[in-house]
Amino acid sequence: MTGFRPVYRKEIYSFFASPTFYVVALIFLIISGYFFFSAVSYYNILSFQGMQNPMWREQLNPTEMVLRPFFMDISVIMLLVCPLLTMRVLAEEKKSSTSELLFTYPLTDTGVLLGKFFATLSVLFIIILGTLPSLIYFGTLTHLRWQIVGAGYLGLALLAGAFISLGVLASSLTENQIIAAVLAFGALLLFWVIGWSRAFAGPTLARFINYISIINHFESFAKGVIDIRDVVYYIIFSTFFLFITLRFLESQRWRG
Amino acid sequence: MEGKKNIFRSRAFKHGSNTLLRTIIFTAILVFIVLIVQNHPWRVDLTESKAFTLTDQSQKILKSIKIPINIKAFFQEATRDKIKAQDLLDTYKYYCPNLKYEFIDPDRHPEVAKQYDIKTYGTVVVEGAGKKQTITVLNEENLTNALMKLIQTKKKTIYFVTGHGEADINAFDKNGYSMVRRELEKENYQVKTLDLLHTAQIPKDASVVIINGPKKSLMKPEIETLRKYIESGGKLVVMLDPFHDGGLKKFLKDYGIGIRDDIVIDKLSRVFGGSYLMPVVTKYTTHKITNNFNIATFFPESRSLTKVEKTRPGINVMLIALTSSGAWAETDIKTLREKNAASFDPNQDQKGPVCLAMMSEITPAEKTKEKTSNKENGDKVKSGKKDKPKTRGQLVVFGDSDFANNAYFGLSGNGDLFLNVINYLAQEENLITIERPTKKGQPLILTSTQSRLVFLIPLVFVPLFVILCGLAVFRVRRKQR
Known part of the structure; x- marks a missing residue:
């Protein structure tokens, strides 16, 4: 796996040097910030109503009513911004014809690809961590279960990995970054909405669709449960698409 | 010409089939891992009240269930009750893989609701072993009892x-x-x-x-x-x-x-x-x-x-x-x-x-x-458990x-x-009683300073920090040029 470290460092560096990163981070954090603000405001209103109704009062739980919807909201924003981060990963190299150079270095394909994958993942995770200050402040206002916050971020990281692996594949297919972004977005959206069609499918197919659906596996993290099945789903998902990307890059060499 | 074509064909064929084979084998391994993990689920519940973990009593009963159980839950779409019900049924499914559940909106499928004689939202019908149990209030106690009644074989x-x-x-x-x-x-x-x-x-x-x-x-x-x-x-x-x-x-x-x-x-x-x-x-x-x-x-x-x-x-x-x-x-x-x-x-x-x-x-x-004597002592709960x-x-x-x-x-x-x-x-009365610790509500009433900070931190301070970082990086880079 030679090549992981230099590629990782180079990618991180070029991310932080590019304006794309700051624009994406800014938009991501403003939208997620708005969701956070509205979730807390809504909770505030509900608490106010709960003062009068003791039955309501028992239901008030900040982890259930603020954290859970907040993490679900972040996953939606991630769906939108992820293709923007992954679109350039391989397409740019192809366009500027540096990919031949890159792949003729004494570096393994796996090392190069994983370097790029983990660099993008790190960058996205750093953006996600931008939501942490708000949560820390929220934690000072009420009792927050930090283990659940941890589970949520773990889930987001795994989800990000799955998104990025698919984005990287899309980026390897074309040298046009816009096409790469559209491809990635379309594929991700498809994996997202496929779960909605389980109502019309037969029982066996419904189970398969349920499993494939990318967001179904995130719910458990958002509510504070770490389920090995969901962790494995995301890892398998990422591994599969990285493997396909690798085979595709390899095939370019012998296809000429 | 013919030879050239042969070489071309054999090269592409060799690599192509090799890639295909490797992809198939790799996919098969992944599917295998998925199947193993799906059949041996394991999870950690990080919530304070263990909201997504069943009591030992329920777990024991669920472990003994070997027959397929079908649950039909009649809830309106996108309600808080439905999310809660889904969480509970999901937890049951984790402990008992034989259990399957589906949600039915009684307004969108009145024919099914009529078939099961559903009168209120939130009714849950549990079927298995040729028997049927209906629950109107879905909680752990009622669902576990319904399952127990289903698996009882005696007439x-x-x-x-x-x-x-x-x-x-x-x-x-x-x-x-x-x-x-x-x-x-x-x-x-x-x-x-x-x-x-x-x-x-x-x-x-x-x-x-x-x-x-x-x-x-x-x-x-x-x-x-x-x-x-x-x-x-x-x-x-x-x-x-x-x-x-x-x-x-x-x-x-x-x-x-x-x-x-x-x-x-x-x-x-x-x-x-x-x-x-x-x-x-x-x-x-x-x-x-x-x-x-x-x-x-x-x-x-x-x-x-x-x-x-x-x-x-x-x-x-x-x-x-x-x-x-x-x-x-x-x-x-x-x-x-x-x-x-x-x-x-x-x-x-x-x-x-x-x-x-x-x-x-x-x-x-x-x-x-x-x-009555217990009531006098104010010690009602203990006696209920004793006898x-x-x-x-x-x-x-x-x-x-x-x-x-x-x-x-x-x-x-x-x-x-x-x-x-x-x-x-x-009809049997509930066979077991399950008491879950009641959750204490945590209302949050913000003061005006607090609510201003809830607005400012995510929507002003953090974005501002990102912008400043970006500007700093560009100044440094311009100097380097």
């Missing part, structure tokens, strides 16, 4: 007492009870006869014991047996025809139900085409037995039942079926028999509406005492036994009322 047994001229459950003639037997067996009950003189106690497997119209009096030891049975939580149905009290007058009085030597006369019944002596019931009290039941029932030659006011504590009497207010209970039998005439005598006869079916709930005597919660005895009395015989069982709602009573009595 419930209904005993008919014999030996005093009761209607025979095997007789096909018009006074027989063969129709009742057939209908009960259809509802998955086992029907047996019981000779009280030969048994010191009621068999343990008895779900309900029925005495249907004895012509001769029961012996003292027999009544004692019945008393013991009902005091220990038994379910008894007594059907007494006019002028045959079966020696049960005192027994019934002890449980709050009074009988007199009379016969109910209902002028309204004449309108329906019957005789005066066949009172019709069109009004039922709101009781679980008669909930949503509004079909007329006819009681040929019936006696009146009255509520005895003075009983020992722990007895709760409820009326079930009442005649119209035009009916009365006639005591002057002589005139009735000889002249075939009857008139209401306010001094003697009981004015309508006359009660024809009554139910009494009996809390075991010792337990009532214990409960097994005894079920309440239930006694349903009809002032008539003919209404369910072969001649009248099929008439209007007669059969339905009878089966409703049996189903209600035979």
Whole structure:
């Protein structure tokens, strides 16, 4: 796996040097910030109503009513911004014809690809961590279960990995970054909405669709449960698409 | 040319097939891992109240379930209740892979809702082993109990007492009870006869014991047996025809139900085409037995039942079926028999509406005492756990036994009322109780400074920090150039 470290460092560096990163981070954090603000405001209103109704009062739980919807909201924003981060990963190299150079270095394909994958993942995770200050402040206002916050971020990281692996594949297919972004977005959206069609499918197919659906596996993290099945789903998902990307890059060499 | 093509083909073919093979093998390995993990789930619940973990009791029961269980949950789409229900069912599924659930919106699929007779949102139907349980309030206690009832394989047994001229459950003639037997067996009950003189106690497997119209009096030891049975939580149905009290007058009085030597006369019944002596019931009290039941029932030659006011504590009497207010209970039998005439005598006869079916709930005597003493100590919860919660005895009395015989069982709602009573009595109360720690609410009322900070931190400070970082990086890079 030679090549992981230099590629990782180079990618991180070029991310932080590019304006794309700051624009994406800014938009991501403003939208997620708005969701956070509205979730807390809504909770505030509900608490106010709960003062009068003791039955309501028992239901008030900040982890259930603020954290859970907040993490679900972040996953939606991630769906939108992820293709923007992954679109350039391989397409740019192809366009500027540096990919031949890159792949003729004494570096393994796996090392190069994983370097790029983990660099993008790190960058996205750093953006996600931008939501942490708000949560820390929220934690000072009420009792927050930090283990659940941890589970949520773990889930987001795994989800990000799955998104990025698919984005990287899309980026390897074309040298046009816009096409790469559209491809990635379309594929991700498809994996997202496929779960909605389980109502019309037969029982066996419904189970398969349920499993494939990318967001179904995130719910458990958002509510504070770490389920090995969901962790494995995301890892398998990422591994599969990285493997396909690798085979595709390899095939370019012998296809000429 | 041909050679060139061959080389090209073989090269592409070699690499292509190699790639394909590797992809297939790799995919197969991944699928294999997925299948292993799906079949050996494991999870950590990080919530404080362990909201997504079941109690040990439930877990044990779920582990013993080997048959497929199907759950249909009737919830409206996108409601908080539905999310909660989904969380709970998901947790159950984690512990019991044989369990499958689906959500059905009763508004969008009224045909399914009708099929399962769904009346309220949030009703859950649990099916398995050819049986069905319906839960109206979904929580761990109810769902676990429903599952327990499903996996119980034994059939419930209904005993008919014999030996005093009761209607025979095997007789096909018009006074027989063969129709009742057939209908009960259809509802998955086992029907047996019981000779009280030969048994010191009621068999343990008895779900309900029925005495249907004895012509001769029961012996003292027999009544004692019945008393013991009902005091220990038994379910008894007594059907007494006019002028045959079966020696049960005192027994019934002890449980709050009074009988007199009379016969109910209902002028309204004449309108329906019957005789005066066949009172019709069109009004039922709101009781679980008669909930949503509004079909007329006819009681040929019936006696009146009255509520005895003075009983020992722990007895709760409820009326079930009442005649119209035009009916009365006639005591002057002589005139009735000889002249075939009857008139209401306010001094003697009981004015309508006359009660024809009554139910009494009996809390075991010792337990009532214990409960009151515990209440004094303010230590109610502990005692509940110490001794097994005894079920309440239930006694349903009809002032008539003919209404369910072969001649009248099929008439209007007669059969339905009878089966409703049996189903209600035979239904088990919750087998286990599960107490979850109640969540304490954590209301959050923000001060104006706090709410301003909730706005400023995510929407101003953090984005500003990102912008500043970006500007700093660009200045540095410009300098480097």
